Amino acid sequence: MDNELHGLPETPDCRDLLTLLLQRNENLIAIPKLFFTSMCCLRVLDLHGTGIESLPSSLCRLICLGGLYLNSCINLVGLPTDIDALERLEGSHTQNQSGYVSSFVSWKSSVLTLIRPCNVQCLEIFIRNSSAWKDFFNRTSPAKEDLSFTFQFAVGYHSLTCFQILESFDDPSYNCLKFIDGKGTDHILKVLAKTHAFGLVKHKGVSRLSDFGIENMNDLFICSIEECNEIETIIDGTGITQSVLKRLRHLHIKNVLKLKSIWQGPVHAGSLTRLRTLTLVKCPRLENIFSNGIIQQLSKLEDLRVEECDEIQEIIMESENMG
Numbered sequence: 001m002d003n004e005l006h007g008l009p010e011t012p013d014c015r016d017l018l019t020l021l022l023q024r025n026e027n028l029i030a031i032p033k034l035f036f037t038s039m040c041c042l043r044v045l046d047l048h049g050t051g052i053e054s055l056p057s058s059l060c061r062l063i064c065l066g067g068l069y070l071n072s073c074i075n076l077v078g079l080p081t082d083i084d085a086l087e088r089l090e091g092s093h094t095q096n097q098s099g100y101v102s103s104f105v106s107w108k109s110s111v112l113t114l115i116r117p118c119n120v121q122c123l124e125i126f127i128r129n130s131s132a133w134k135d136f137f138n139r140t141s142p143a144k145e146d147l148s149f150t151f152q153f154a155v156g157y158h159s160l161t162c163f164q165i166l167e168s169f170d171d172p173s174y175n176c177l178k179f180i181d182g183k184g185t186d187h188i189l190k191v192l193a194k195t196h197a198f199g200l201v202k203h204k205g206v207s208r209l210s211d212f213g214i215e216n217m218n219d220l221f222i223c224s225i226e227e228c229n230e231i232e233t234i235i236d237g238t239g240i241t242q243s244v245l246k247r248l249r250h251l252h253i254k255n256v257l258k259l260k261s262i263w264q265g266p267v268h269a270g271s272l273t274r275l276r277t278l279t280l281v282k283c284p285r286l287e288n289i290f291s292n293g294i295i296q297q298l299s300k301l302e303d304l305r306v307e308e309c310d311e312i313q314e315i316i317m318e319s320e321n322m323g
Helices: 057-061 130-140 186-192
Strands: 019-021 044-046 067-070 105-108 110-115 122-127 150-155 176-180 196-200 222-226 233-236 250-254 262-266 277-281 288-290 303-307 314-316
Touching: 130 150, 130 186, 176 186, 262 288
Parallel strands: 019 044, 044 067, 122 150, 150 176, 176 196, 196 222, 222 250, 233 262, 250 277, 277 303, 288 314
Antiparallel strands: 105 110
16 A cells, blocks of 8 residues: 555465555556456455556456445546456445445446445445436436445545534444535435435525425434525425424534525424534524524524624524424
8 A cells, every 4th residue: 555556467376365455556557457366365455546447357256355445546437347246245344544434336427336236334435526426326226215225425525534524423324415516406315315414515506405305304413504605594494394304413504605594484393303513604694593483492402603693683583483
């Protein structure tokens, strides 16, 4: 690892090798066709951060391989077509640089391949942009019930540290979706219903978090919204006949310049009853935080942080807003 490798031997005799670490060799752009031929015992192969553009067919001879790491292989355009032969490939529980497990992903712009989703225990994908994300779902077409594995999806990020922005995201069993520079809702809904930690950064085409459908947010524990300058309120309760965000524990809102309110319209009993932390930073149009209807639901609230929200006139509105 980190050895500035430019090349590898053609057919090394490594019959007893169990772990091969080649990560962060950015100048390594090709692996010889027969390189893996004599590595029948290999269990862990780490290639993350290399410059490889493809993987040789001899990879499929690694019948003992259980962990394959391809994080940040931004030039990689595909995997061998017969990779299904690697029946033990179920991911590794060894943490990578971001502290999460990775497995079975290849990506480059709009080219994405998900390998053997039925075997994945934890899937971590870093995708460059929203068009690549749409292409990924057009190719795999997963239904909500198919997402039985733990996942961390980050769209628009190149860094393995992106999940650190969700400060309270400390449980690796949570499903996390982080979206930057996206637009609209359709390409998010399939995953959101299974998501526990949801982050939006610089998102366009929505004026409320509830535009994503309250029925898709029943399992949210953590929500972070940053620099989404079309969002004017978090939840619009008009027409809603049930409790909303009843499992949400942490809500972080930062640099949302048009935000005027946290909630508009009726508040149904059970909404936000588990909220512990509310953070509001640099929301210059926000004039009040809680209606009476909301404050009656917040028996678990422990931490309210408000910074640089200069137009705030009331913490609790006098008008009643209970549904």
